[in-house]
Amino acid sequence: MATRTSSHQLILLAVALALVAGLFLLPKVIVKPKEGKGELAQDAARTANRDNGAAAPSVGGLDEHGHAAGSHDADGGATPEQPHMTIAPAQRQELNTLLAKYRTTADPMAKLRVASDLAIKYKAVEKFDSAGYYLEQLAQARPGEQAWQRAADAYFEAFSFAATQERQKLLAAKCQELYGKVLKNNPENLDAKTNLGMAFMASANPVQGVVLLREVLAADPRNEKAIYNLGLLSMQSNQYEKAVERFRELTKVNPSNVNGQFYLGVALAETGAKEEARAAFQKTKSLSTDPSLTAAVDEQLQKLN
Template sequence: MKKTQIILVVVVVVVVGILYSLPRVVVDNEENNENIGQEDVAASDSVVQAHDVQIPETERGTVSGLIANLENAESKENFTIFADSLAAFYQKAGMYDSAAYYLGKGADKFSDLVLKEKAGNAYYEAYGFAMNQEKMNMLAEKTRSYLNQVLEAHPDRLDLKTKVAMTYVSSSNPMQGIMMIREVLEEDPENEEALYNMGVLSMQSGQYKRAVERFETLVGYYPENIQGQFYLGVSYFESKQKKKAKNQFQKVKDMTEDPMILSSVDNYLGQL
């Protein structure tokens, strides 16, 4: 689920661990142009130049070398090694758009569904960090372009279908995404990602009683899902089920030692 779309923004920042990886630098690949943006950093024709503002001086040589090796690689094996190395570097630095960009280059160059799935997943991860509609649309389209190719060959991949569905939720046709998730649940009523996302979508639309149903089902099947457990507490809270909310938040406290999560839980408990 898009982290920036949930009404309880503070809650999302606490629960979703990947938000600890900021700052972000993005690479937009549209119509074969590379437009890299972070705050007031001007667009550049070179991915390396755009990232110079973030990459430590001691590591720029390594990154430049990997890019040069990538451009000169002819075999799929070598190209993939260098693309994966660049992606790993940017993912570690929290530059998820850039990681997806390099994985996408491999997926575009070679007809390999494994590479296309890898690129699609990377773009989906970057999509979760997009902070404006234009960027969201671009990353969502990239996600669909790669993952749909995998789905054409393997329509039973409900995990990928759920990701594709979620890219439609913030588009001009959100019902398309919701219908796709419902299709997933019709095929697999216990699908973890589908149940979770339907719960979050219910929260986003203010249907907290419906969210309670979704999250209760989710944690019934997957009691270790800490996000589901937390959002169940939030849904109880928002639907005025104070006793259940208190018990649920206490349960979350017993499940984790993460200080940020505990802080948010204590904040809710302080309001009960």
């Protein structure tokens, strides 16, 4: 968990630097407004797992290795888009054994049990698109709100860290499909609606994403994920005063929300409220001892001098 937190805070550092410089932000958060909301990727609340662009699994079957088609290389090693995402030999062997068993198992119930094992193993090695594929197989066999959400959430993990716009859009489409099934079972599932809203931000219909997020806030005015993501969207469109409002609201709902405090500081700095920004950054530092977060905050504090 510490490693995942550290990775997340490193992203925050890069995001902050790029935002202040007016450059593209990492795909996980925001891009320049003139490029359009279609290129917005999500920093979903709670998400700290990296998938670094595991390929979009908009597939109808397995490839010759038993993966979601096109999702990984043949042996589970590094790929050009995710050079550090390798699978340890012991884990690779476990996966190979399960994949072979999945391909050769004829009994439907036994096959589903293997699919469940594969989903667990793929999540353990942070191959979230492949985990989503097998969870989708389970949902198709035993449909229901929870089953569809497990599959959708796995794809959303991959979507949240997609490394390219192409993969992001394809993964977003998969999220839209599966969260749509969740909401068909339960239209009041606010977590699914929030993630669906963010998936729409990478589609040709980003306005629908904003509508969904506002629907979540109408139902639950204290919903942290919806407030946070609407704050990011305000920053994406250079509405920094509105972003300040959103992040202030978030930090009132949960004063310990580290990301909310950090982005409140960034938004305040953009409006010229340097002293308030400095206070928000100091509060951010007090909430975490993560060295990469400290470095990100110190970088921002230097810019306020």
